[in-house]
Amino acid sequence: MAEAVGIEIRKLYKIFGPQPDKCMALVAEGVGKDELRDQHGHVLGLRDVNLDIAAGQIQVIMGLSGSGKSTLVRHINRLIEPTSGQVWVGGEDVLAMNARQLRNFRRKRTAMVFQKFALFPHFTIMENVEYGLRIQGVRRKVREAQAARWIERVGLKGYEDHYPNQLSGGMQQRVGLARALTNDAPVLLMDEAFSALDPLIRSDMQSVLLDIQQEVGKTIVFITHDLDEALRLGDRIAILRDGEVVQQGTAQEILLHPADDYIRSFVRDVNRGRVIRCRTLARPGVASSELKLDAQMVIEEAARELNAQGLDNANVVSSKGKHLGTICMSDIIEAMLPARD
Numbered sequence: 220m221a222e223a224v225g226i227e228i229r230k231l232y233k234i235f236g237p238q239p240d241k242c243m244a245l246v247a248e249g250v251g252k253d254e255l256r257d258q259h260g261h262v263l264g265l266r267d268v269n270l271d272i273a274a275g276q277i278q279v280i281m282g283l284s285g286s287g288k289s290t291l292v293r294h295i296n297r298l299i300e301p302t303s304g305q306v307w308v309g310g311e312d313v314l315a316m317n318a319r320q321l322r323n324f325r326r327k328r329t330a331m332v333f334q335k336f337a338l339f340p341h342f343t344i345m346e347n348v349e350y351g352l353r354i355q356g357v358r359r360k361v362r363e364a365q366a367a368r369w370i371e372r373v374g375l376k377g378y379e380d381h382y383p384n385q386l387s388g389g390m391q392q393r394v395g396l397a398r399a400l401t402n403d404a405p406v407l408l409m410d411e412a413f414s415a416l417d418p419l420i421r422s423d424m425q426s427v428l429l430d431i432q433q434e435v436g437k438t439i440v441f442i443t444h445d446l447d448e449a450l451r452l453g454d455r456i457a458i459l460r461d462g463e464v465v466q467q468g469t470a471q472e473i474l475l476h477p478a479d480d481y482i483r484s485f486v487r488d489v490n491r492g493r494v495i496r497c498r499t500l501a502r503p504g505v506a507s508s509e510l511k512l513d514a515q516m517v518i519e520e521a522a523r524e525l526n527a528q529g530l531d532n533a534n535v536v537s538s539k540g541k542h543l544g545t546i547c548m549s550d551i552i553e554a555m556l557p558a559r560d
């Protein structure tokens with residue numbers, strides 16, 4: 220299996236329009252997206268984006284429509300050329316690659332999963348899934364074995380000879396995922412991959428992805444509009460507005476310390492008690508009670524435990540039983556209340 224790689228994005232700018240380089244100076248001076256469009260006829264796609272994505276992690280990118288999410292992810296495999304900045308994948312400078320190197324990089328190092336599935340309608344499921352290996356020149360036996368493995372893994376065994384239009388939307392997206400995994404690329408780029416699916420099917424697909432990720436440990440960049448999806452999938456989340464990263468961090472950090480009103484409006488309706496974990500609220504020290512709560516337990520559950528035992532505080536311990544600190548009811552209640560406006 221391909222080894223996981225990290226992604227580094229440095230000072231990335233993208234300006235759409237006839238003379239992007241000229242506009243760089245304006246943007247550097249602080250001209251914003253609206254002014255650039257209205258006064259200068261250019262669109263600010265990205266502004267000074269810096270992102271470190273660790274190998275084997277799921278990085279979620281969130282933001283309103285038009286905030287630059289797709290533009291950002293398309294820089295990672297250089298489907299879009301930046302106006303300025305750097306993109307490194309696994310220590311390789313993507314912008315320094317020549318055409319042949321870039322073709323190779325796209326085929327072998329990255330795989331994409333699209334919102335609209337993008338399957339070949341006249342290919343069977345097997346032919347769709349093995350396509351990436353076929354264009355790499357991999358022998359039929361080898362590629363069919365690989366494809367069959369992932370078709371089975373996403374729960375579609377028995378559908379190898381069907382055509383995409385014979386499958387439901389959820390099943391077609393499983394094919395999209397199997398196709399991406401069959402390439403065995405270390406980087407998976409998923410742009411609103413589950414957004415077209417019904418809520419229950421969507422939640423199913425999130426489980427499938429998380430389950431497979433346990434096994435494959437890929438570096439996944441996952442774009443979504445949906446905060447619940449972001450919180451469930453993202454090891455880390457970056458939030459874009461008008462082409463700028465306004466906050467990045469773990470779900471816990473963003474929920475507890477939203478950087479501004481824009482982020483606050485995103486996180487307002489989250490059920491915080493079911494997202495924030497004991498480890499996040501643990502303070503140094505030892506509890507006055509004997510109760511031990513797992514660091515990974517969500518605080519709603521912790522509140523229930525404390526309440527049931529008539530206690531005010533408990534010890535927070537790691538899965539191996541190591542003492543990490545204490546948690547108390549008033550901190551839990553404070554954390555469960557939505558952030559103040």
Ligand SMILES: Nc1ncnc2c1ncn2[C@@H]1O[C@H](COP(=O)(O)OP(=O)(O)OP(=O)(O)O)[C@@H](O)[C@H]1O
Pocket residue numbers: 235236262263264282283284285286287288289290291
């Ligand atoms: N090829 C292009 N030419 C001109 N402007 C573009 C181009 N591609 C994107 N843009 C602009 O760049 C900005 C960011 O677009 P992008 O598609 O990245 O947003 P997004 O966050 O993916 O939105 P959505 O959630 O609707 O998919 C938008 O203002 C968009 O109009």
Ligand SMILES: [Mg+2]
Pocket residue numbers: 288289290410
């Ligand atoms: Mg988009």
